[in-house]
Amino acid sequence: MLSMKTFLISFNKFFNILFFRIFGVKNIGALPGCDGYRKLVKFDTERGRYLDYSILEEIRLLKEQKKKPTRDMLEKRDEIIIESYNKGMSYKEMAKLFSLTDRGIRNIAKKYNLKIRNGNEQYCINKNFFKSWTNEMAWVLGMVITDGHLSANTSPSFSISQKDIKILLKIRCLFESNHPLREPTKTTTSTILTIGSKEMVEDLKKLGLTPRKSLVIKFPDVPKEYLPHFIRGVIDGDGWVKKEGSVMNITSGSKDFAESLMKIFIGWGLNSEIRTQVTKKGTIIYRVWVIGYYSVWKLSTIIYENCGDLFVVSKREKMEKHHERISRVYDKLIKLKDFREIKYYLMYNT
Structure with a gap:
C-alpha cells in the first residue's frame, strides 16, 4: 500500500505535468512553489520566445523521489540552460533556478562549447566615470x-x-x-x-x-x-x-x-x-x-x-531647517553698520 507521502508526490507530479501540457508555459507562475520558474519565464518572455519549462518540474519531482532523470530529460533541460546562458542570465541565477551549482552551469557551458564568460560581462557600466571631474x-x-x-x-x-x-x-x-x-x-x-x-x-x-x-x-x-x-x-x-x-x-x-x-x-x-x-x-x-x-x-x-x-x-x-529665518537675519545684518543696531536686531529677531 502506498504511503500518503508517495501518493501526494505522485499526484503532484501528475497534476503539474497535466497543467503544463494543457495551459502552456505562460501559466507556470500560477503553480505553488514555482517562483523561480515564474522568474525564468519572465526573463525569456522579455526576449519574445517561450520554451517548454515543464521538464524542469519533472526533474525536480524525480529528485524529490531520489530518482535520476533520463538522458532525454537532461538534454531538454540543457537546451533551456543554453538558451538562458546565451541571453545573459547570471551563473548564480541559473544555479538557483536549475538546482545546480555554479560549477555545474559552467560544465554544461563547456560541454556545449559555449563561451565561458566573466561574471561581470553580463552587466554594463561606464568605465570612464572616474577618469574626469564632473x-x-x-x-x-x-x-x-x-x-x-x-x-x-x-x-x-x-x-x-x-x-x-x-x-x-x-x-x-x-x-x-x-x-x-x-x-x-x-x-x-x-x-x-x-x-x-x-x-x-x-x-x-x-x-x-x-x-x-x-x-x-x-x-x-x-x-x-x-x-x-x-x-x-x-x-x-x-x-x-x-x-x-x-x-x-x-x-x-x-x-x-x-x-x-x-x-x-x-x-x-x-x-x-x-x-x-x-x-x-x-x-x-x-x-x-x-x-x-x-x-x-x-x-x-x-x-x-x-x-x-x-x-x-x-x-x-x-x-536647511532654519533657512528662512537665518536668511532674513543675515540679509538684514549685512545692511547694518552700527554695532548697537546689530545688537538690538539680534536681541529681538533671533
Missing part, C-alpha cells in the same frame, strides 16, 4: 571614500553601501549600469551596490583610494570648483546632522582626512573643530564638527548649489 563624479567619489569598500584581489571591485536605496539607484544610473543591488540581510542594515571593474578600481586608486582605507585615507586633490559636490558626497556617506539643524559632524578614522576637512570648513567661514574618541579596541576616531545654526545653514548654501537631486533628502532638510 559634479556627479565628485559627489560619487565622496560617497565611495566614506561609505565604500575597495577590493583589489584577483577580482577587483568596489562597493557602496547605503540605507537609502534611492541614493544607490541614482549612483547606478550615473554609472549607466544594470548591476544588481544586494538587499539588507539579518546581519546588515544597508543595501550594497558592487561594481566589478578592474579599470574603475585602478582609476579610484589614482584618486587616492586603497583597500582598508578607513585609517589611512588621504584627502584627494579635488579641483576647487568640484569641492562642494565632493563634500556633499562625504556628508551623505558618513555625515550626521542633528534633528534641530544646530550641528553636523563627519566621522573618519584618518587624521589627515579629518584635518584637511576642517581646514576647508574654516576656509568657508564656518565654526569647525575636531574632537577625538578612542574605541574599545584603542583606535582613535576623529569627528569633524560644524557647530551652530548659522554655520550649518551656510554650509548647506555651499554644498547644495547646483546639486540637482544628488543628495540625501533627510540630511538636507535638517541642514
